[in-house]
Amino acid sequence: NAGVMQNPRHLVRRRGQEARLRCSPMKGHSHVYWYRQLPEEGLKFMVYLQKENIIDESGMPKERFSAEFPKEGPSILRIQQVVRGDSAAYFCASSPGGGRGANVLTFGAGSRLTVL
Amino acid sequence: QKEVEQDPGPLSVPEGAIVSLNCTYSNSAFQYFMWYRQYSRKGPELLMYTYSSGNKEDGRFTAQVDKSSKYISLFIRDSQPSDSATYLCAMSITGANSKLTFGKGITLSVRP
Numbered sequence: 001n002a003g004v005m006q007n008p009r010h011l012v013r014r015r016g017q018e019a020r021l022r023c024s025p026m027k028g029h030s031h032v033y034w035y036r037q038l039p040e041e042g043l044k045f046m047v048y049l050q051k052e053n054i055i056d057e058s059g060m061p062k063e064r065f066s067a068e069f070p071k072e073g074p075s076i077l078r079i080q081q082v083v084r085g086d087s088a089a090y091f092c093a094s095s096p097g098g099g100r101g102a103n104v105l106t107f108g109a110g111s112r113l114t115v116l
Numbered sequence: 117q118k119e120v121e122q123d124p125g126p127l128s129v130p131e132g133a134i135v136s137l138n139c140t141y142s143n144s145a146f147q148y149f150m151w152y153r154q155y156s157r158k159g160p161e162l163l164m165y166t167y168s169s170g171n172k173e174d175g176r177f178t179a180q181v182d183k184s185s186k187y188i189s190l191f192i193r194d195s196q197p198s199d200s201a202t203y204l205c206a207m208s209i210t211g212a213n214s215k216l217t218f219g220k221g222i223t224l225s226v227r228p
Contacts, residue, residue: 042220107159
């Protein structure tokens with residue numbers, strides 16, 4: 001029973017390039033969350049998605065960042081025209097949704113983005 | 117004032133010590149409280165999950181929530197070198213389908 005799968009684990013981009021991070025939730029989970037962890041900082045919420053819907057994007061920067069969770073395939077976090085300040089670990093988490101306890105998240109191992 | 121404050125650490129203790137980790141928060145709407153453990157270069161994993169005030173025990177770990185003081189704690193008894201990790205508190209307003217707000221995390225080192 002695979003957990004939350006993220007790829008790539010490490011990504012290096014030059015300033016101005018695009019970064020695409022992928023996340024496959026745990027089997028049976030239909031809710032996906034993206035968090036960003038900067039050095040010496042805690043995890044910061046970015047976006048919460050269900051299949052084909054963005055539920056809460058209050059933590060997403062207004063420009064250059066977008067996320068999707070299509071009907072088929074993994075969730076994608078896309079960062080356009082990356083800048084050095086985007087260098088961070090990006091974690092995806094999933095939950096089954098539903099009643100109380102559904103906010104217990106299972107995290108992936110993260111994708112570490114380095115912008116040169 | 118940040119929504120969730122966590123002692124910055126780092127914290128170093130000898131093996132066998134009792135460890136106390138704490139977080140305070142400002143948003144009285146938080147009702148669900150969690151502790152995650154994160155090993156270096158790994159994703160966080162859930163350690164403890166509690167709803168509202170009270171204590172919860174699981175093996176060597178005890179989580180306490182005091183909503184009147186907006187204060188939560190994690191106690192680790194008989195600490196082991198394998199407990200060396202970063203510990204993050206997290207909380208949410210609802211129990212379903214909502215984002216978690218995390219503390220910064222504290223790095224614990226247990227010396228053999």
